[in-house]
Amino acid sequence: MALINTKKALVTKKFNNFFYVDIFDNNNEQGRLRFLCKSRKNLYFKNQLIVVGDEVIISEINLAARTAIIENLIERKNYLVRPAIANITDIFVVTSFQEPELDLSQVNMFLLYSEYLKVNVSLIITKCDLVSKEERDFFYKKFSSWGYKPWLLSVVEEKGFKDFLCELKMRRCSILIGPSGVGKTTILNQIIPNINRSTSDVSKKIKRGKNTTRNIELFYLEKGSYLVDTPGFNMQAIYSDVKQIAYLFPELASQLKEGRRNCKFRDCLHITEPGCQINRDFERYKFYKELIVNLKIHHSRNQGD
Ligand SMILES: Nc1nc2c(ncn2[C@@H]2O[C@H](COP(=O)(O)OP(=O)(O)O)[C@@H](O)[C@H]2O)c(=O)[nH]1
Numbered sequence: 276m277a278l279i280n281t282k283k284a285l286v287t288k289k290f291n292n293f294f295y296v297d298i299f300d301n302n303n304e305q306g307r308l309r310f311l312c313k314s315r316k317n318l319y320f321k322n323q324l325i326v327v328g329d330e331v332i333i334s335e336i337n338l339a340a341r342t343a344i345i346e347n348l349i350e351r352k353n354y355l356v357r358p359a360i361a362n363i364t365d366i367f368v369v370t371s372f373q374e375p376e377l378d379l380s381q382v383n384m385f386l387l388y389s390e391y392l393k394v395n396v397s398l399i400i401t402k403c404d405l406v407s408k409e410e411r412d413f414f415y416k417k418f419s420s421w422g423y424k425p426w427l428l429s430v431v432e433e434k435g436f437k438d439f440l441c442e443l444k445m446r447r448c449s450i451l452i453g454p455s456g457v458g459k460t461t462i463l464n465q466i467i468p469n470i471n472r473s474t475s476d477v478s479k480k481i482k483r484g485k486n487t488t489r490n491i492e493l494f495y496l497e498k499g500s501y502l503v504d505t506p507g508f509n510m511q512a513i514y515s516d517v518k519q520i521a522y523l524f525p526e527l528a529s530q531l532k533e534g535r536r537n538c539k540f541r542d543c544l545h546i547t548e549p550g551c552q553i554n555r556d557f558e559r560y561k562f563y564k565e566l567i568v569n570l571k572i573h574h575s576r577n578q579g580d
């Protein structure tokens with residue numbers, strides 16, 4: 276049976292067997308309508324059931340009751356495994372100057388993990404109020420040299436959040452990721468004041484051993500822009516093809532994209548090869564080298580040789 280009254284919708288929240296979806300009224304750009312849905316049957320894309328961020332086709336749209344039925348799942352553009360979210364356009368890696376103290380190798384891993392998804396990646400450093408201007412400047416320069424001009428935020432300076440919100444409104448689906456306690460939920464609360472999600476002290480979290488942000492939800496900002504907060508999670512190792520690793524580092528990717536690479540060998544990994552033309556004089560080069568070496572060990576073990 277052909278379905279006539281169908282519409283494309285965005286899944287913003289999921290609980291038990293229910294989904295909240297948004298549709299946009301064609302006659303009115305601002306006209307966002309929210310519906311409570313069930314799925315007609317279990318729908319999968321690459322063995323994964325519907326997740327937040329998925330686009331779906333709905334039918335049996337009841338405008339009065341604000342209910343509908345999900346008929347189909349549209350192909351995903353990307354998929355973040357943990358936490359499960361589809362179709363992200365922008366990742367903001369969040370870290371704090373203090374409480375917990377900034378950990379460079381951890382920030383590095385979050386950045387690489389994010390780049391791996393091939394989305395726009397940015398960096399936020401929170402709790403600026405806990406450090407001196409010299410320290411702010413030092414890290415601003417450092418991360419700029421990594422290819423990420425960081426957003427510096429603090430709860431005592433409202434302006435930072437206002438500017439950040441303007442930035443988010445130019446993106447489609449932004450997500451905040453990073454360790455627990457760095458201030459991700461605080462950012463969400465500053466940006467969308469009336470939602471008031473609970474935040475909690477780092478010390479309390481460690482004692483209780485749980486996160487305050489449990490359910491993944493797309494929060495609506497404006498004109499089709501959404502923001503997602505996530506619980507802190509531990510980084511998984513990246514098991515990518517060794518040749519792709521260079522593209523996870525802006526310092527290298529920019530050289531490769533500009534066609535500045537005239538290395539002697541086409542499959543040059545820019546480690547010890549003769550005739551390598553890549554400029555290796557950047558801070559994270561040692562991280563890159565370590566990653567390549569570890570991946571080679573991992574791949575050779577898995578091949579059993
Ligand atoms: N001093 C200071 N504390 C902050 C700032 N942002 C967040 N916090 C505190 O850091 C703690 C953890 O914040 P939360 O948003 O729950 O972190 P999340 O685990 O990343 O979501 C809370 O006690 C917040 O009040 C900030 O800019 N400055």
Ligand SMILES: [Mg+2]
Pocket residue numbers: 459460461474487488505506507
């Ligand atoms: Mg949180």
Ligand SMILES: [Zn+2]
Pocket residue numbers: 538543544545546548550551552553
């Ligand atoms: Zn090279």
